[in-house]
Amino acid sequence: MMAPLTIKPGGLTMKITPEQLIHNPFLNKGTAFTKEERDQYGLNGILPPAIQTLDQQVKQAYAQYSTKNSDLDKRQFLMQLFNENHVLFYKLFSEHVYEFMPIVYDPTIADSIENYSALYTDPQNATYLSIDDPDNIKQALKHSADGRDIRLVVVTDAEGILGIGDWGTQGVDIAVGKLMVYTAAAGIDPSQVLPVVLDVGTNNDKLLNDDLYLGNHHKRVTGKKYHEFVDQFVAASRELFPELYLHFEDFGRDNADDILNQYKDQITTFNDDIQGTGIIVLAGVLGALNISKQKLEDQTYMSFGAGTAGAGIAKRVYDEFIAHGMSPEEAKKHFYLVDKQGLLFDDMDDLTPQQRPFARQRSEFANADELTSLAAAVKAVHPTILVGTSTQPDTFTEEIVKEMTAHTERPVIFPLSNPTKLAEAKAADLIKWSDGHALVATGISSEPVNYKGVDYNIGQANNALVYPGLGLGTIAASAKLLSEEMISAAAHSLGGIVDPDQPGAAVLPPVSKLNEFSQTVAVAVAKQAVAQGLNQQPIDDVKQVVKDNTWVPAYRDLPNDIEIVTL
Numbered sequence: 001m002m003a004p005l006t007i008k009p010g011g012l013t014m015k016i017t018p019e020q021l022i023h024n025p026f027l028n029k030g031t032a033f034t035k036e037e038r039d040q041y042g043l044n045g046i047l048p049p050a051i052q053t054l055d056q057q058v059k060q061a062y063a064q065y066s067t068k069n070s071d072l073d074k075r076q077f078l079m080q081l082f083n084e085n086h087v088l089f090y091k092l093f094s095e096h097v098y099e100f101m102p103i104v105y106d107p108t109i110a111d112s113i114e115n116y117s118a119l120y121t122d123p124q125n126a127t128y129l130s131i132d133d134p135d136n137i138k139q140a141l142k143h144s145a146d147g148r149d150i151r152l153v154v155v156t157d158a159e160g161i162l163g164i165g166d167w168g169t170q171g172v173d174i175a176v177g178k179l180m181v182y183t184a185a186a187g188i189d190p191s192q193v194l195p196v197v198l199d200v201g202t203n204n205d206k207l208l209n210d211d212l213y214l215g216n217h218h219k220r221v222t223g224k225k226y227h228e229f230v231d232q233f234v235a236a237s238r239e240l241f242p243e244l245y246l247h248f249e250d251f252g253r254d255n256a257d258d259i260l261n262q263y264k265d266q267i268t269t270f271n272d273d274i275q276g277t278g279i280i281v282l283a284g285v286l287g288a289l290n291i292s293k294q295k296l297e298d299q300t301y302m303s304f305g306a307g308t309a310g311a312g313i314a315k316r317v318y319d320e321f322i323a324h325g326m327s328p329e330e331a332k333k334h335f336y337l338v339d340k341q342g343l344l345f346d347d348m349d350d351l352t353p354q355q356r357p358f359a360r361q362r363s364e365f366a367n368a369d370e371l372t373s374l375a376a377a378v379k380a381v382h383p384t385i386l387v388g389t390s391t392q393p394d395t396f397t398e399e400i401v402k403e404m405t406a407h408t409e410r411p412v413i414f415p416l417s418n419p420t421k422l423a424e425a426k427a428a429d430l431i432k433w434s435d436g437h438a439l440v441a442t443g444i445s446s447e448p449v450n451y452k453g454v455d456y457n458i459g460q461a462n463n464a465l466v467y468p469g470l471g472l473g474t475i476a477a478s479a480k481l482l483s484e485e486m487i488s489a490a491a492h493s494l495g496g497i498v499d500p501d502q503p504g505a506a507v508l509p510p511v512s513k514l515n516e517f518s519q520t521v522a523v524a525v526a527k528q529a530v531a532q533g534l535n536q537q538p539i540d541d542v543k544q545v546v547k548d549n550t551w552v553p554a555y556r557d558l559p560n561d562i563e564i565v566t567l
């Protein structure tokens with residue numbers, strides 16, 4: 001039997017055996033361990049004799065990947081590679097960002113979440129915290145961190161995974177996947193991250209009735225006990241990881257905003273669905289106006305689906321109107337929210353606190369009581385911008401698009417519900433129905449649409465295009481809080497990358513350049529943090545500090561605090 005890992009008292013020096021070395025994904029180099037390393041660490045004979053370069057390993061892994069037929073099989077293969085060797089996984093990912101994003105991340109991640117228990121092989125360094133065992137929170141975090149210097153946690157309670165709903169413990173994969181994108185896109189050091197799921201139960205009967213479901217088999221716990229549990233998790237994380245950037249993902253509509261408001265003035269806290277989505281959609285709107293040469297002040301904004309994301313985006317775009325010097329009263333007149341009830345009016349008693357500020361008065365419309373569908377609302381309001389975060393597929397119909405196009409020259413139409421099967425429309429239809437006039441971005445990447453001889457490039461308005469850079473900039477700046485101004489700087493930093501005068505130009509920069517513009521976002525965010533004095537360490541050169549914090553996938557010497565014991 002292998003000797004157990006031992007941590008020297010008083011220090012972090014780890015003693016590990018050669019076998020443990022090749023099974024530690026943070027340290028493993030597989031066939032790329034050099035002759036000298038093999039001699040020094042006792043690896044001769046426990047690896048095949050040939051010594052490979054990282055590039056050869058990447059080539060071989062990509063060839064294996066290419067033999068997989070389904071996207072889920074491809075994802076499974078990549079996850080296995082991740083479990084074995086982080087450097088190799090990230091080197092491969094970085095060389096195929098555009099191709100791998102939909103596999104590692106959305107939409108294939110939705111399939112992997114729905115099948116998580118059935119496919120389970122490895123916890124992938126995640127922490128599974130159970131509401132039935134709150135006394136174990138600290139120890140569980142400590143054990144999964146395993147002595148690593150954690151700077152970034154992505155946590156989910158999985159109540160609102162993408163648009164597919166409540167997936168209990170299985171939602172841990174969204175935390176795992178979001179973190180993979182942080183590293184692939186912005187070079188966040190993978191040894192400094194921790195995915196966490198808060199298992200507070202699930203209301204998904206399919207899971208509750210499944211013997212093989214790996215989470216707690218009871219309904220979601222809500223109210224005081226739920227909030228105490230979240231609070232205990234945040235307190236333990238702060239204590240263990242004092243330099244933490246805490247990213248909340250896919251919490252339910254009733255909790256997401258409350259949790260953000262509770263912590264955002266205390267610690268570096270980020271809600272991706274509210275803030276990340278707000279940033280990318282504002283960037284997309286600014287990109288669209290750059291193409292159409294129109295002014296923000298002249299736009300009429302309509303949100304279809306005003307939940308966590310929909311209300312978060314509306315607030316971000318509204319704040320931009322204010323930043324342009326418009327009064328709150330005037331700015332609010334430009335916003336219309338449509339949810340299940342239809343157009344939202346201020347006399348409705350089921351509005352969320354986030355919807356209420358944007359609710360309209362019935363007296364504004366002669367036919368207010370008839371505005372219970374998106375089509376009717378579009379007809380009555382004539383929005384110039386329509387953003388979908390409703391989880392309702394195919395709801396941006398030809399009729400609606402034609403109606404918008406009849407009243408505005410370049411309608412901005414963003415169907416953003418994920419995964420692909422839930423999108424409000426397909427890019428190709430929007431281009432066709434608007435006769436090439438619509439400025440389109442989708443939640444999942446779309447191929448360019450050829451229409452009447454023009455290639456229309458479709459932007460991907462997914463928070464994954466900004467949250468990695470935002471996180472890198474905030475962490476590099478050692479910012480004690482994530483301020484509204486840093487968020488705004490992130491949204492503005494994506495301008496100027498696409499040439500708006502090219503026919504068919506996209507409203508956002510292409511995913512193929514994700515690594516490059518994540519650095520741009522990070523520098524803008526870090527600069528803003530320093531300008532506001534939020535940095536906890538002195539910083540002379542923002543660009544340099546961002547670069548210094550950017551991890552690149554390359555093999556390194558083993559850290560000095562690791563000691564290999566040969567038997």
Ligand SMILES: NC(=O)c1ccc[n+]([C@@H]2O[C@H](COP(=O)([O-])OP(=O)(O)OC[C@H]3O[C@@H](n4cnc5c(N)ncnc54)[C@H](O)[C@@H]3O)[C@@H](O)[C@H]2O)c1
Pocket residue numbers: 160161162163164252253272273277280304305306307308309310338339340341388389390391392416417418419422442443444461462463464
């Ligand atoms: N592209 C991105 O970056 C991005 C980011 C966040 C969320 N999203 C997507 O947006 C969608 C919503 O996510 P969320 O976190 O806001 O969820 P949510 O549950 O908080 O909000 C969904 C909203 O849609 C409303 N809705 C449901 N049925 C409706 C109908 N028939 N007509 C009108 N409204 C209806 C709900 O009442 C709710 O207010 C998801 O599909 C998610 O994947 C995309």
Ligand SMILES: O=C(O)C[C@H](O)C(=O)O
Pocket residue numbers: 106161162163250272273417418462463464
């Ligand atoms: O995960 C994504 O693809 C984006 C977003 O956070 C979502 O919830 O849909």
Ligand SMILES: [Mn+2]
Pocket residue numbers: 162249250272273
């Ligand atoms: Mn999300």
